[in-house]
Amino acid sequence: ADKIRQLTEEIQKLKKERNAIILAHVYQRPEVQEVADIIGDSLELSRKAAATDADVIVFCGVHFMAESAAILSPDKVILLPEENAGCPMADMVTAEELRIKKQQLPEAVVVAYVNTSAEVKAECDICCTSANAVKIVQSIPQDKEIIFIPDKNLGMYVASKTGRPMTLWEGWCNxxxxxxxxxxxxxxxxxxxxxxxxxxxxxxxxxxxxxxxxxxxxxxxxxxxxxxxxxxxxxxxxxxxxxxxxxxxxxxxxATKRLVCPNMKATTLDKVKRALEIMQPQITVPQEIREKALACLERMLAVK
Ligand code: 13P
Ligand code: SF4
Structure with missing residues (x-):
């Protein structure tokens, strides 16, 4: 407990020096949630990342979340304290695989769950999170075909709620x-x-x-x-x-003890402190991909 208190104090101090804001997903370790300025779901965290005037965003979450922050705030430094914290579901669709699917259904609107890489988002029309997926799908004109990637479970849920048939992807959260x-x-x-x-x-x-x-x-x-x-x-x-x-x-x-995401647990206070000290690991997105992925995220954020 003493170590946690000390690390928390050191992080608060560094945060001020760097004019940084700490965002944490609710799946993070309790002590990481406690040091955060904002705790939320994927949608809230993207909204905050887009709106903050801090110079540095420390993203306590997984890679696609930090990438979304980098897409929305290209002038800020985005730190992901544990660089290897990925999302296995996001890795279940690559841009190349999606391009092939789009060729098969060229008229379809592609809805990307925010749990996707920037490169994949760049190939999509609109993003969604679990908080707004039903609303996003409802915002698509009735006569349009829809490809929903990558979570087949969320896709089936949204299809049942909206009555919209959708082409689903073979992806899931372990x-x-x-x-x-x-x-x-x-x-x-x-x-x-x-x-x-x-x-x-x-x-x-x-x-x-x-x-x-x-x-x-x-x-x-x-x-x-x-x-x-x-x-x-x-x-x-x-x-x-x-x-x-x-x-x-x-x-x-x-419901079961296995409800633990190892990637979400990979971020520790030690790593948050180190990231603020050395200003690494930074997450960036190449300009060309960023512009296309931004359009996809902005279309989502515009749906009220
Ligand atoms: P939210 O429900 O918080 O959007 O996130 C789900 C998730 O699995 C994020 O990785
Ligand atoms: Fe990905 Fe599932 Fe972990 Fe969320 S909980 S980061 S969807 S693996």
Whole structure:
């Protein structure tokens, strides 16, 4: 605890010296969330990255998130404290593979989940996150075909909510896709009063067991405002820190112990401090890719 306190103080000091802002996703370690200026889901973090007037953004998350910040704020220094923190789902689609798919369906609008590389975003028409995916798909003219990449689970959820058939990609999140309906049912037996909160990156069989399906921020808001005292949580374990913080007196049970994203846990306070000291690792995006990927992100941010 002393070490955490000391590192936190050192980071705060460095942050001021560098005029930096620290953004953290809710899947980050509790002590990393605590040192952050802004904690949020992917959508909130992109909005903040676009709006901040800090000179430096320290992104405590995974590579595609820092890349999105670099696309939105080309004049700022974007630091990703753990350079190797990637997203296995984002790696399931490459720009080359997508170009081939687009040739097969040349008229289709391509919707990219924000969990994609900048190079892939540059090939797409509009981005979405789990918080706005339904709205984004609804914003596309009814007569247009849609290719939705890369998360087939989120894609199936959005298709069921909007009634829009979409061509899906064979991609998934290793952390969420591993949750089985049996595990959720077992948790419900153990905690019969609990409501079930599920992230749409889970499989449709798991989503079908949910009392509420939403992005991480949506799930936290639901638990805060609902009268129920107990919840089964079907998303990454880092969310428990915010749930307990924001919902005093309530209990939360992870649907399975395997709900841990190793990439999200790779960022530590030591690495945050080091990144601010040496101003590395920096994430940049080549100009040509940046301009195209920016259009894709801006179209998303313009949908209200
Ligand atoms: P959000 O629900 O916070 O947008 O993020 C899901 C996720 O898996 C990010 O990697
Ligand atoms: Fe990627 Fe899933 Fe980890 Fe999010 S939780 S970063 S989608 S692997």
């Amino acid at each position: 952390t969420h896709d591993w949750v089985t309906p049996e595990e959720v049912l077992r948790a419900k037996e153990e905690h019969p009063e609990a409501l079930v909160l599920i992230h749409p990156e889970c499989r449709p069989e798991v989503v079908a067991l949910a009392d509420y399906v939403s992005s991480t921020t949506g799930l936290i808001k639901f638990a805060r405002e609902n009268e129920a005292k107990e919840y089964i949580v079907g998303t990454e374990s880092g969310i428990l820190h915010q749930l307990y913080k924001q919902c005093p007196g309530k209990e939360f049970y992870l």
